Amino acid sequence: MKKRNLILLWLTAVLILLAACQPTEQEDTINLPAESPAPGVEPPPGFADWDAVLQAAQGQTVNFYMWGGSDLINGWVTGYVADAVQERYGVTLNMVPVADGPEYVNKVLGEQQAGRDEDGSVDLVWVNGENYRTMRQAELLYGPFSEYLPNSIYVNWNDPSVANDFGLSVDGYEAPYGKAQFVMIYDSAKIENPPTTVDELLAWIQANPGLFTYPAPPDFTGSAFVRHICYHAVGGYENLLGEFDQALFDAQLPACWDVLNQIEPFLWREGQTYPESHTRHQELFANGEVYFDMAYNPAEASSLVENGRYPETTRTFVFDEGTIANTHYVAIPYNSPNKAAAMVVANFLLSPEAQLSKAQPENWGDLPVLDPALLGAEDQAAFNAIPRGVATLSTEELAANRLPELQAPWLTAIEQAWETAVLQP
Amino acid sequence: MPTRLRPYLLLAPTLAVILLLFGGGVLLALMQSVGYLPFLGRTEITLDAYRAILQQAAFSQSFFLTLWVALASTAVSTLLALVCALALRRPFRGHRLITFIFQLNIPIPHLVGAVGILFLFSQSGFLARLANLAGLISQPADFPAIVFDPWAIGIILEYVWKTTCFTGLILLATLQGVGNDLETAAQNLGANRWQRFRYVTLPLLTPSMVSASVLVFAFTFGAFEVPLVLGQRFPSMLPVLAYRSYVDIDLNARPEAMAMNVIITLLIGVLIFLSTCASRTKRCAVNGER
Numbered sequence: 001m002k003k004r005n006l007i008l009l010w011l012t013a014v015l016i017l018l019a020a021c022q023p024t025e026q027e028d029t030i031n032l033p034a035e036s037p038a039p040g041v042e043p044p045p046g047f048a049d050w051d052a053v054l055q056a057a058q059g060q061t062v063n064f065y066m067w068g069g070s071d072l073i074n075g076w077v078t079g080y081v082a083d084a085v086q087e088r089y090g091v092t093l094n095m096v097p098v099a100d101g102p103e104y105v106n107k108v109l110g111e112q113q114a115g116r117d118e119d120g121s122v123d124l125v126w127v128n129g130e131n132y133r134t135m136r137q138a139e140l141l142y143g144p145f146s147e148y149l150p151n152s153i154y155v156n157w158n159d160p161s162v163a164n165d166f167g168l169s170v171d172g173y174e175a176p177y178g179k180a181q182f183v184m185i186y187d188s189a190k191i192e193n194p195p196t197t198v199d200e201l202l203a204w205i206q207a208n209p210g211l212f213t214y215p216a217p218p219d220f221t222g223s224a225f226v227r228h229i230c231y232h233a234v235g236g237y238e239n240l241l242g243e244f245d246q247a248l249f250d251a252q253l254p255a256c257w258d259v260l261n262q263i264e265p266f267l268w269r270e271g272q273t274y275p276e277s278h279t280r281h282q283e284l285f286a287n288g289e290v291y292f293d294m295a296y297n298p299a300e301a302s303s304l305v306e307n308g309r310y311p312e313t314t315r316t317f318v319f320d321e322g323t324i325a326n327t328h329y330v331a332i333p334y335n336s337p338n339k340a341a342a343m344v345v346a347n348f349l350l351s352p353e354a355q356l357s358k359a360q361p362e363n364w365g366d367l368p369v370l371d372p373a374l375l376g377a378e379d380q381a382a383f384n385a386i387p388r389g390v391a392t393l394s395t396e397e398l399a400a401n402r403l404p405e406l407q408a409p410w411l412t413a414i415e416q417a418w419e420t421a422v423l424q425p
Numbered sequence: 426m427p428t429r430l431r432p433y434l435l436l437a438p439t440l441a442v443i444l445l446l447f448g449g450g451v452l453l454a455l456m457q458s459v460g461y462l463p464f465l466g467r468t469e470i471t472l473d474a475y476r477a478i479l480q481q482a483a484f485s486q487s488f489f490l491t492l493w494v495a496l497a498s499t500a501v502s503t504l505l506a507l508v509c510a511l512a513l514r515r516p517f518r519g520h521r522l523i524t525f526i527f528q529l530n531i532p533i534p535h536l537v538g539a540v541g542i543l544f545l546f547s548q549s550g551f552l553a554r555l556a557n558l559a560g561l562i563s564q565p566a567d568f569p570a571i572v573f574d575p576w577a578i579g580i581i582l583e584y585v586w587k588t589t590c591f592t593g594l595i596l597l598a599t600l601q602g603v604g605n606d607l608e609t610a611a612q613n614l615g616a617n618r619w620q621r622f623r624y625v626t627l628p629l630l631t632p633s634m635v636s637a638s639v640l641v642f643a644f645t646f647g648a649f650e651v652p653l654v655l656g657q658r659f660p661s662m663l664p665v666l667a668y669r670s671y672v673d674i675d676l677n678a679r680p681e682a683m684a685m686n687v688i689i690t691l692l693i694g695v696l697i698f699l700s701t702c703a704s705r706t707k708r709c710a711v712n713g714e715r
Binding site for chain 1: 463464482483547548549565566570573574575653657658659671672673674675676
């Protein structure tokens with residue numbers, strides 16, 4: 001891991017040098033696109049207007065730190081996005097894959113400790129939830145910038161699920177990137193009638209020992225699965241809404257650990273161990289060791305089918321009581337030397353064009369974050385025409401079964417307690 | 426004058442790197458482990474982190490697992506290396522080819538080895554599929570749990586696979602260095618095969634065997650990537666446990682991560698010191714006199 005980072009660092013350094021050495025002939029030929037910022041919003045700190053941002057962005061390299069566990073997503077970013085921003089804005093996009101968010105949080109934090117306040121190595125991060133909260137609280141983020149992005153006019157900032165990231169307000173420190181919803185994945189050739197409620201799933205697990213497991217929290221996906229069980233065990237998410245409350249936690253959550261411990265002997269490997277990550281869990285499902293997969297992305301299964309990694313008969317379902325949904329974002333560290341280019345990339349990711357490309361199952365299949373009502377008729381039609389993929393549920397079915405996320409401190413507390421209450425014998 | 430300075434000058438670049446990167450890293454870890462975290466506004470020195478991890482059952486379980494893996498890997502690989510070195514010592518038909526094969530995995534990274542073990546030995550891996558084809562097992566769970574297992578067999582397998590040739594090559598070089606005059610002499614004096622091995626060859630090999638196994642032990646005790654890929658989730662080996670605390674979203678877990686790293690470093694350091702002493706002179710461990 002470390003070695004790879006080092007190599008990437010060197011590559012980046014070489015790229016920057018190369019970029020610096022190149023003659024600046026590009027500047028003359030490129031016509032700056034006629035884009036204007038959202039009206040009535042102050043320009044981001046350090047820039048007079050959007051033209052200044054575009055000018056400054058020319059020739060900069062953006063180190064985009066993101067979860068790198070999906071070849072599909074990586075390919076979309078290094079291919080489509082990188083090509084587009086290079087061609088249109090003269091911005092070089094360098095994707096840096098990480099296994100989990102805290103890796104880049106630690107990196108920026110380390111730079112802050114070392115006093116590198118001007119020349120950080122991270123320019124853009126794919127972020128939400130706990131990592132956003134940590135970075136925001138340690139004042140590691142640049143902003144406010146996101147409401148000034150020209151394409152943010154397509155974002156409905158009044159939608160609480162967009163304006164709040166796991167209960168913490170966005171305040172222009174994050175630019176929306178996409179929406180996601182949790183789904184369960186199964187192979188219809190092996191299970192004809194999948195369980196449709198949490199109760200039925202629990203019964204299925206006990207009736208079919210060894211064929212179910214979930215990634216060990218703090219893995220993002222596994223943690224989300226555990227929250228579904230907890231919502232169920234405490235009698236609904238309503239009981240856990242609001243600020244984190246230790247007394248409430250201690251009173252309510254034991255019910256959740258009871259349920260998880262009851263099913264543990266019936267899990268894969270008798271629950272003695274859990275898959276380390278979502279990726280590992282996908283391998284178990286693909287190899288037929290377990291019969292259920294899960295994803296915080298409704299279209300992931302379809303993409304994997306299209307790729308040939310999952311069987312054609314793969315399908316998804318959401319629980320009748322609903323599944324958790326959230327918005328994910330990109331943010332800019334306070335010490336990025338390439339903030340202008342990072343904003344240009346964030347703005348491009350928000351464009352109807354990029355959101356449409358991202359929503360295609362063969363590209364990524366991520367849910368668009370733009371409000372259809374704010375789009376032109378043409379764009380609306382294009383979004384409606386997105387092929388859904390064999391395993392993806394309809395937008396209506398997903399929207400009808402949506403549960404909110406808890407505030408981030410709840411997540412952290414649940415993840416930590418899971419270690420001692422469920423994992424350790 | 427220049428000749429007296431020469432070794433220092435030649436060593437300076439390497440020493441500077443070691444002292445700065447390793448020493449600096451250890452110093453930072455030490456500071457953070459005692460709770461000195463100015464970026465969190467904490468400058469008070471405290472041993473809370475050490476106290477906390479030493480009280481955790483998870484830490485002691487991880488410690489014993491790590492000890493088991495390091496000891497088992499070192500013992501098995503050293504024994505295999507000894508046998509291989511003795512076998513490869515004298516020429517035979519195909520000797521060069523087999524020596525080449527024996528050294529083949531030296532440049533292969535541990536991570537690749539770990540993934541290879543995963544592909545071969547997991548319950549839906551290559552061997553499980555062969556067993557299924559042969560009608561030995563009917564579903565993945567029937568295949569014995571060799572990776573992610575409580576005894577860390579998968580991790581030990583990887584370490585044995587990788588370190589046997591390392592130790593073996595060191596032993597082989599030693600054997601070729603000493604030649605076989607002493608053994609021939611012993612034979613002439615009437616020593617049988619076992620006696621020649623026990624009283625001549627083995628003592629000659631012991632110093633390099635000790636240093637090679639100390640290196641192997643120190644590496645397997647402190648390495649992180651193989652247990653991360655092949656280990657079960659709980660208990661996990663110490664380096665993995667430390668890594669998890671390090672990437673914990675709660676920054677307050679940082680001192681504990683660093684305390685674990687300091688403990689790992691300390692244990693390995695003490696071990697290397699003792700073994701260096703032991704191989705130099707048998708008295709040094711007692712009172713340090715030369």
